[in-house]
Amino acid sequence: FAKPTKAPVPRASLRALRAHAAQCRACPLWREATATVFGEGPARARAMLIGEQPGDEEDRSGRPFVGPAGRLLDRALADAGLDRKTLYLTNAVKHFKFQRRGKRRMHDRANAHEQEACRIWLAAEWLRLKPRWALALGAMAAQTLFGAAFRLSRERGCWIALDARTRAMASWHPSAILRSPSSVREQRYCELVVDLRRLAQALD
Numbered sequence: 001f002a003k004p005t006k007a008p009v010p011r012a013s014l015r016a017l018r019a020h021a022a023q024c025r026a027c028p029l030w031r032e033a034t035a036t037v038f039g040e041g042p043a044r045a046r047a048m049l050i051g052e053q054p055g056d057e058e059d060r061s062g063r064p065f066v067g068p069a070g071r072l073l074d075r076a077l078a079d080a081g082l083d084r085k086t087l088y089l090t091n092a093v094k095h096f097k098f099q100r101r102g103k104r105r106m107h108d109r110a111n112a113h114e115q116e117a118c119r120i121w122l123a124a125e126w127l128r129l130k131p132r133w134a135l136a137l138g139a140m141a142a143q144t145l146f147g148a149a150f151r152l153s154r155e156r157g158c159w160i161a162l163d164a165r166t167r168a169m170a171s172w173h174p175s176a177i178l179r180s181p182s183s184v185r186e187q188r189y190c191e192l193v194v195d196l197r198r199l200a201q202a203l204d
């Protein structure tokens, strides 16, 4: 990664890493969250999709990308001819962060410290999977992979060599598409599908 973690990255099976991450107290987000939303998918997956952080439904179910953003991602994956079950889906940050407004829990972006504290888990998943292909969804995931200078608006949709074996690309985050003004929403959705098709071709 562009910004390596300070602590040694744990080497273990995904199951062991998931159990270990559930005990993580490296930042305060575990206090209010229901679940540690670890990545999901086969350990042999050749491609990793990296989102930003879980939302309300992910926190309740403990699974990544099952809420509104996940439903949009599922549609885009289907439109691109990709089978979600063959991919490893995870997030840069593993806990839901929110502010309470009455009964509602409103999404709040993890800060730089929380992102940094969580990086060890993404690094551990990466070490276990050693993916050939990675797709960062949204700016947070893209900057985790490529560094803070990365700009999604400029570099979206381009494969970038991370090392001798892995190529990574960044695309729109499904939540950002849902939040986009209606004038550009469809275009961004199409661009996400185009990028996912590039991944499907790479995996062919």
Ligand code: URA
Pocket (backbone or CB within 6 Å): 051, 052, 053, 054, 055, 058, 063, 064, 065, 066, 067, 069, 070, 091, 175
């Ligand atoms: N947004 C993300 O970045 N990840 C999820 O798992 C859900 C919504």
